[in-house]
């Protein structure tokens with residue numbers, strides 16, 4: 001979530017479009033300089049110009065992680081989708097594969113923060129972390145409209161509304177995941193998603209967690225605890241400073257010891 005970009009209210013039409021030629025120029029420059037293995041994809045830069053809470057550089061890292069893992073079996077997830085602008089970007093990239101897209105959001109905004117969520121960056125200027133409960137509320141219909149607009153097959157999209165502790169459970173979630181974008185902001189939902197992913201991530205699976213060391217302290221704490229609890233299983237790396245506040249997790253190998 002970028003500081004200046006408070007999400008629109010559910011009834012506000014999405015008329016925002018970042019300067020499209022600048023987005024394309026940035027995309028092409030980052031592709032050439034940082035992501036030479038990233039394949040092209042029709043419609044990508046148009047969808048990047050419609051992103052709301054995800055910057056262009058972060059989106060490029062997300063796409064790079066997705067394509068690094070796309071050869072593995074497994075589906076793609078976004079945890080915390082809001083209006084679905086990033087969901088549409090992901091959907092467009094996997095349209096030609098048989099992969100399914102799993103989308104999780106309360107659609108009632110941020111939950112009550114836990115004690116592990118301390119306010120680090122007051123992104124909306126509310127004064128305390130408790131005041132963020134209910135913020136970022138969006139309408140699931142907007143997500144469906146964005147996916148329909150790009151023709152993503154409805155039977156390959158699983159939109160799960162509700163608090164993730166209830167909506168993401170064994171037996172009803174994706175059996176295998178090759179890539180996940182985790183963007184819940186707070187400690188408990190991020191920890192829950194990461195624990196699920198650890199049981200279902202493919203051998204070369206990748207995860208991007210947004211807002212690492214930004215906004216609430218909970219995202220960084222959840223990631224750091226996750227990596228510490230699975231020694232040797234994940235490589236944690238940070239992007240270039242200009243790219244934004246998020247982190248990259250790469251599964252290193254299957255750990256037969258089950259630690």
Ligand SMILES: C[S@@+](CC[C@H](N)C(=O)[O-])C[C@H]1O[C@@H](n2cnc3c(N)ncnc32)[C@H](O)[C@@H]1O
Pocket residue numbers: 001052053054078079080081082083084085086087104105106107108109110111136137138162163164165183184185186189
């Ligand atoms: C920063 S927004 C996601 C932005 C989106 N990924 C994008 O790129 O446009 C965070 C979202 O997480 C959702 N969320 C936070 N905690 C949740 C929880 N415990 N269960 C379900 N959804 C949650 C909020 O409703 C909100 O829409």
